[in-house]
Amino acid sequence: DTEVTQTPKHLVMGMTNKKSLKCEQHMGHRAMYWYKQKAKKPPELMFVYSYEKLSINESVPSRFSPECPNSSLLNLHLHALQPEDSALYLCASRRQASGGYEQYFGPGTRLTVT
Amino acid sequence: KNQVEQSPQSLIILEGKNCTLQCNYTVSPFSNLRWYKQDTGRGPVSLTIMTFSENTKSNGRYTATLDADTKQSSLHITASQLSDSASYICVVTQTNFGNEKLTFGTGTRLTIIP
Numbered sequence: 001d002t003e004v005t006q007t008p009k010h011l012v013m014g015m016t017n018k019k020s021l022k023c024e025q026h027m028g029h030r031a032m033y034w035y036k037q038k039a040k041k042p043p044e045l046m047f048v049y050s051y052e053k054l055s056i057n058e059s060v061p062s063r064f065s066p067e068c069p070n071s072s073l074l075n076l077h078l079h080a081l082q083p084e085d086s087a088l089y090l091c092a093s094r095r096q097a098s099g100g101y102e103q104y105f106g107p108g109t110r111l112t113v114t
Numbered sequence: 115k116n117q118v119e120q121s122p123q124s125l126i127i128l129e130g131k132n133c134t135l136q137c138n139y140t141v142s143p144f145s146n147l148r149w150y151k152q153d154t155g156r157g158p159v160s161l162t163i164m165t166f167s168e169n170t171k172s173n174g175r176y177t178a179t180l181d182a183d184t185k186q187s188s189l190h191i192t193a194s195q196l197s198d199s200a201s202y203i204c205v206v207t208q209t210n211f212g213n214e215k216l217t218f219g220t221g222t223r224l225t226i227i228p
Contacts (some may be wrong), residue, residue: 004157040221040223041220042203042218042219042220042221043158043169045216045219048213050213055188055213056213090157090158092157093215097163097200100145100146100163100165100207100209100214101145101207101209101214102148102160102163103160103216104160105157105158105159106157107156107157107159108155108156110155
């Protein structure tokens, strides 16, 4: 298994809803990431988990809550989002490659907040 | 300020033709440089990864070059196919105490027309 999977592919939610995004990898990678990507813009780092512990939080609003239940799974819990939070949310995991680390990206979840 | 600039912003070429995309960076210290292909609404897929000491790396019809002295990289696509239509993103990595920071370019939108 050499891929990062994300569910759901698409999500539409209201501003009062609570939902979760799920990311999974079975490559034994011990670092996992959440990125947010707006249309025609590069991905922006949100969170980094290393060995199931949160190591980086890029000053993300508390309405986004990450969770790493085990080394293969990464969740992003969403609550009271704003329309401007609509974006493609990408998950990635990291492996050691020759010359440094290499990140593998999932296909993303397209989130629309109404 | 760490920056990655790509040119052109967009490019349209005929199927079967070759093209070259450019990436200039000011990121320091430098760990590696990667080119990713991203289809619309999908996660980025790694094409090549290059370290400081590597000048050229190929992956099928994709050939990346790196000049660490001038801090420039290029991605050459040979005999383009319709499936090459995508955004191509240059990403430069800094590594510090086991954590890496990725600086993304804004991408080149490539369209292949029949």
